[in-house]
Amino acid sequence: MDTISKKTGSRKPKNIKHHNLRYVLSNLKKHGVCTASEISKESNLSVTTIVKILDILKREGLARSCGKGPSTREGGKRPELLAFNETYKYVVGVFFLRTQARYVLTDLNGNTLLVREVSYRDASDIDTCIKDACEQVARILTEQKLDAAKDLCGISILIDGVVNAGLGTVEYPIHNSTWKPGRQIMDQFEAYFPETDNIMIENSGRLWSQRFLEMNPELATGRVLAFYTGMANTAGVLLDNGVIVHGANCLIGEFGHMTMPNARQAVMCECGRANCFEKLIALERLPEYTLREIDKNVESELYERLMERTITPLELMGQADLGSAAVQRVLDQIIEYHLTVISNLMVTCDPKYYVIGGAYAAGSAYFRxxxxxxxxxxxFWGIPFGANIVFDTGSMEDEDKAYMTAPVISRYLQTLRLDD
Ligand SMILES: [Zn+2]
Structure with a gap:
């Protein structure tokens, strides 16, 4: 990894060089096709320095030439157009779901090249599930004519539950309750792919929540909190300048387990407590909530559909936008629960932006x-909250699986070291 210069004993010059190299690389990635002087204009590096760095990137294969651009006004030499070579390396993502594993292959720009789901032979047997997953990754590489040592820059492993990403341990696999907690997944993957030193395991919700910020990097400075609500489980992440904040016990992000003092009834949660946010706002509860609010003489049609169970929770939510007073009252309560969470997050995390996504954000303008x-x-004490809410109205069924490999790619690019 990092080398200390023997002559001076200082690591500074080499670090600056690598820093500049990564800076130019990230600019190239951001711009698509650009010239050295375009990158120079946005930085404090001279065109000569950038040309030198681009030469290294080109020689290594991380940048590719796209011909010549138009000449400058002064009529000088036509500048070389360069682009980031997204197929320099590839990344595999493996998501351990309840009954099957999902595999994706992406390039360095996060373009999804392959998605595959394979059912577990025996979901209760963690060792077989992991062994099969390693073999499946190897099979995908072989099929795609990729070499684990040469072409793969990392493996990103996802699972639902409490994950200590720093230690590589799964503390509580929420859907795979027969799986023992521990470091088995990482250990087996590291043993199977010894040539790959960039293997990460993370809570799937954290990676999913980070997705919007990968697409909107202008939001990713300072503290940003993202959470996705409405599904059975709430996913969340706290980012500090684009880096996930985990906390001493890797629990930051489990906002769904804040308990609601203003709950109207006691709902038990798997975590052992009553009235956790994610339980109270779970979509499946909407019919029951609406039946409690509805005046069957006023909204008779909706009442009948509820009694006959011919309306899905998502359709029901949509009724708020169509003017249903009962569903609007239900969403008012859901909004109150969200505000309780936000108020608590305000005094614990104090972010600049809240990105709110998931079923409610995507499904109802009334909610937003x-x-x-x-x-x-x-x-708060009469002070208005100096933060902004941004809604992510994207769908979770998205074909784009870039979120699964994004952190592994950024770690690879951030630690990349090239020789002159
Ligand atoms: Zn809970």
Whole structure:
């Protein structure tokens, strides 16, 4: 990894060089096709320095030439157009789900080249599941004519549950309750792929929540908190300048288990406590909540559909936008729960942005408008919250699986070292 210069005993010059190299590389990745002087204009590096760095990147294969651009106004030499070579290396993502594993292969720009799901032979047997997963990854590489040592720059492993990413341990595999907690997954992958030193394991919700920020890097400076609600489990992440903050016990992000003092009933959660946020706002509860609010004489049609169970929770949520007073009252309560979480996060994390996504954010304008309005009127000791809410209305069924490999790619590019 890092080398200390023998002559001076200082690591500074080499670090600056690598820093500049990574800076130019990330600019190239961001711009698509550009010239050395375009990168220079955005930085404090001279064109000569950048040309030198681009030469190293080209020689290593990380940058590719795209011909010549138009000449400058002064009529000088036509500048070389360069682009990031996204197929320089590839990354595999493995997501351990309840009954099957999902595999993706992406290039360095996160383009999804392959998605595959394979059922477990025996979901209760963790060793077989991991062994089969390693073999499946090897099979994918062979099929794609890729070499684990030469072409693979990392493996990203995802699982639902409590994950200590720093130690590489799964503390609590939420859907695979027969799996023992520990470091087995990482240990087996590291043993199977000894040539790959960039293997990571992370809570799937954290990676999913980070996805919007990968797509909107302008939000990714300072503290940003993202959470996805409405599904059975709430996913969340806290980022500090684009880096996931885990906390001493890797519990930051488990916002779904904040308990709600304003709950109208006691709902038990698997974590052992009552009235956790994610339980109270779970989509499946909407019919029951609506039946409690509805006046069957006023909204008779909706009432009948609820009694006959011919309306899905998502369709039901949509009724708020169509003017159903009962569903609007239900969403008002859901918004209150969100505000309780935000108020608690305000005094613990104090982020600049809240990115809120998931079923409610994507499914209902009434929810989005209502939450914004209530948020704008919420104060702390009379001080308005100096933060912004941004909604991610993207769908979770998205074909784009870039989120699965994004952190492994950024770690690879951030630690990349090239010789002159
Ligand atoms: Zn809970």
């Amino acid at each position: 408008d209502g939450l914004m309005k209530r948020f704008d009127h919420t104060t």
